[in-house]
Amino acid sequence: DQVYLNGEYLPLADAKVSVLDRGFLFGDGVYEVIPVYRGRLFRFDDHITRLNASLRAIRLDVNKTVAEWRAIFSPMLDSSKDQYIYLQITRGYAPKRDHGFPEQVLPTVFAMCSEMKPFAGRATGVKALTLEDTRWRMCNVKAITLLANLLLRQEALDQDCAEAILVRNGYVTEGAASNLFAVIDDELITPPKSNEILPGITRDVILELAEANQIRCREEVIAVEALQDASEIWVTSSTREIVPVTELDGMMVGSGKPGQVYRKMDQLFQAYKQ
Ligand code: PDD
Numbered sequence: 001d002q003v004y005l006n007g008e009y010l011p012l013a014d015a016k017v018s019v020l021d022r023g024f025l026f027g028d029g030v031y032e033v034i035p036v037y038r039g040r041l042f043r044f045d046d047h048i049t050r051l052n053a054s055l056r057a058i059r060l061d062v063n064k065t066v067a068e069w070r071a072i073f074s075p076m077l078d079s080s081k082d083q084y085i086y087l088q089i090t091r092g093y094a095p096k097r098d099h100g101f102p103e104q105v106l107p108t109v110f111a112m113c114s115e116m117k118p119f120a121g122r123a124t125g126v127k128a129l130t131l132e133d134t135r136w137r138m139c140n141v142k143a144i145t146l147l148a149n150l151l152l153r154q155e156a157l158d159q160d161c162a163e164a165i166l167v168r169n170g171y172v173t174e175g176a177a178s179n180l181f182a183v184i185d186d187e188l189i190t191p192p193k194s195n196e197i198l199p200g201i202t203r204d205v206i207l208e209l210a211e212a213n214q215i216r217c218r219e220e221v222i223a224v225e226a227l228q229d230a231s232e233i234w235v236t237s238s239t240r241e242i243v244p245v246t247e248l249d250g251m252m253v254g255s256g257k258p259g260q261v262y263r264k265m266d267q268l269f270q271a272y273k274q
Pocket of ligand 1: 200
């Protein structure tokens with residue numbers, strides 16, 4: 001399987017980056033994860049728009065059009081399966097380790113394509129736990145600097161949970177690597193876009209599907225106590241799609257099974273992605 005690195009395609013094992021790369025030394029870079037269903041890039045324009053917003057936020061210039069990105073990814077796609085592209089752009093190699101940006105910046109651009117298998121928890125529901133959101137205040141940027149997210153996800157895994165649901169100032173923001181939805185009083189609610197969450201593409205799709213299918217839906221802050229009373233909770237991401245949370249902090253959510261609104265939305269999503 002070939003990967004893309006700075007204009008070349010090569011076997012994964014041959015793709016090498018300097019230890020002086022600012023991605024390695026500082027986590028100085030951004031990334032995207034783009035689903036590819038049977039060879040078709042899912043919501044591609046939206047992913048590239050978000051990538052450009054991330055690049056702008058970290059003051060990195062990579063002037064490529066949507067068509068140019070598409071041409072880069074095309075040779076790695078296999079239309080006989082579902083895949084996802086991991087794209088990472090760092091501020092590149094600098095001759096010495098220095099916090100300030102180097103004078104000459106040649107970004108490192110890396111992309112690989114992996115098979116996407118259905119996430120098992122989608123059918124059964126998963127356990128989640130709430131944890132204090134310890135991340136920085138630029139969570140809208142898809143930065144490769146993920147240490148806080150990793151610690152939070154691992155804390156969840158250590159407690160036999162699939163995801164950590166993060167709490168800031170008494171309100172839930174999102175998951176460690178996902179966005180959050182809840183059904184409260186028969187209404188689907190998700191926290192509004194802000195610097196405290198990543199503007200998820202899956203999240204956008206769900207809001208559109210709700211609108212188009214008369215599912216009552218609102219972007220509104222959710223207090224952690226309100227979440228504990230929700231009849232349904234879901235976490236959403238490009239790689240897992242929509243995952244029902246059936247146990248939160250050791251307590252059953254709703255009936256303890258994937259809910260009715262979830263089943264409807266999952267059906268709509270599966271039909272939409274084809
Ligand atoms: N993560 N919030 C965070 C913190 C995330 O890391 C992700 C996705 C999302 C969902 O965004 P989207 O629907 O666009 O995938 C929300 C990716 C999948 C990852 O880090 O692998």
